[in-house]
Amino acid sequence: MDDPTQALIDRISADAAPVRPFRMGRGLALAGLAFVVTIIATLFLLGARHGLMSGEFSVYFVVVNGLLLVLGLSCVTTVVAMASPHVGTGHEGPKWAIAMAGVLPAAGVLAASAPDGVGLLHVEGIHCMYMGLAASVLIAAALFVWLRRGAPVSPKLAGLYLGIGSGALGSVANGMACADDSIAHLGIWHMAPVVIGALVGRYVISRWLRW
Amino acid sequence: MNGDDATMMRLMRAAQNGDKQAYAVLLEQAAKWLRRYFRRRIALEKLDDLVQEVLLSVHAKRSTYDPDRPFYPWLAAIARYRWVDYLRAEYRTQTQELLEDTASEESAEEPVMARISLDRLFDQLSPAQAEAIELVKIEGYSVAEASERSGQSQSLIKVNVHRGIRKLAAIIEKAS
Known part of the structure; x- marks a missing residue:
């Protein structure tokens, strides 16, 4: 061993303070807590949608929010795992969830642009998009903190999944308050936070995930 | 030990x-x-x-x-x-000297080590990308010299280095 390397080893091993190992469970608990707090805050600030407490849901509400929930959980679980690097980890799960949820905007655009559709732009939709984005902030912050403390070796992919996961769960939280159950509304405006989150995560947040 | x-x-x-x-x-x-x-x-x-x-x-x-x-x-x-x-x-780098393939320690864990090796990562690149990165980034040739040695044009060398490194960065956790 050359002298500088041995000197470095001597120096850093003398600094071996105890550390708390990363565990998936703690990361998931942190993200889960952020999600629960977001839902409670949404219900408190915007109020629960009609029928939420009595279990009356439309089919579109269940399908869209179910897909968003699966997409969000898949991405969040992967982001938490990415904080602890390991050769041999594929991170393939979210790809299938993204492909699955990708059907929704297509259905939304088709329904909105149909002759009897509501059109692609309407004020309530834009309002819902903002609410979904606002609801994703706390979840995104929790995941960002976790990744910054960790060692993600694929920062671009980690940023992308962070944006998609927090956007999807933020949209689910907003869905608890939104009364519009049309596929045109849900497919476009409840998916918009996911798309925006993906772009911000991939091109902005990932820059701060390098170490 | x-x-x-x-x-x-x-x-x-x-x-x-x-x-x-x-x-x-x-x-x-x-x-x-x-x-x-x-x-x-x-x-x-x-x-x-x-x-x-x-x-x-x-x-x-x-x-x-x-x-x-x-x-x-x-x-x-x-x-x-x-x-x-x-x-x-x-x-x-001015020198083109690389570490020789010093005897690796044979052990029961060798297949595991092979799966996580850098060679395995390099195998994911196209031959042209691998050659461009080896010549310019590892052996230290200029783009012009690498072009002459490999037969790739200078612009192709630059593109292959750029795309190859981008691909390597995207598959860091890939095992095989």
Whole structure:
């Protein structure tokens, strides 16, 4: 061993303070807590949608929010795992969830642009998009903190999944308050936070995930 | 000292608990392993710098090691990350000397080591990308010299280096 390397080893091993190992469970608990707090805050600030407490849901509400929930959980679980690097980890799960949820905007655009559709732009939709984005902030912050403390070796992919996961769960939280159950509304405006989150995560947040 | 994975896992657990002696032994074994790991994939005069950078990263991120998982795939992920950083850096070495393929330590864990090797990562590149990166980033030739040696145009060399490194960065955790 050359002298500088041995000197470095001597120096850093003398600094071996105890550390708390990363565990998936703690990361998931942190993200889960952020999600629960977001839902409670949404219900408190915007109020629960009609029928939420009595279990009356439309089919579109269940399908869209179910897909968003699966997409969000898949991405969040992967982001938490990415904080602890390991050769041999594929991170393939979210790809299938993204492909699955990708059907929704297509259905939304088709329904909105149909002759009897509501059109692609309407004020309530834009309002819902903002609410979904606002609801994703706390979840995104929790995941960002976790990744910054960790060692993600694929920062671009980690940023992308962070944006998609927090956007999807933020949209689910907003869905608890939104009364519009049309596929045109849900497919476009409840998916918009996911798309925006993906772009911000991939091109902005990932820059701060390098170490 | 046997640096097999079970031993390294035990040492790393002790290091995470603040055992300085175990940590020193672990780092020494890791440094030896890293020198073998980077062989033929980095110019000789850059090797010690890269090993030291990885050791510093290991120290800074030692909490990210999950004590229930194998040690070497974790170390290899950090080593690959730093290596790709090195390839990205704009440097040019004057010497073309590379570490010879020093005898690797044969052991029962060899198949595992092969799965996490840098060669396996390099195999994911197209032959033209691998050749361009080897000539320009590892052996230190200029773009013009690399073009002459490989038969690729200068612009193709630049594109292949850029795309190849981008691909390597995207598959750091890929095993095979």
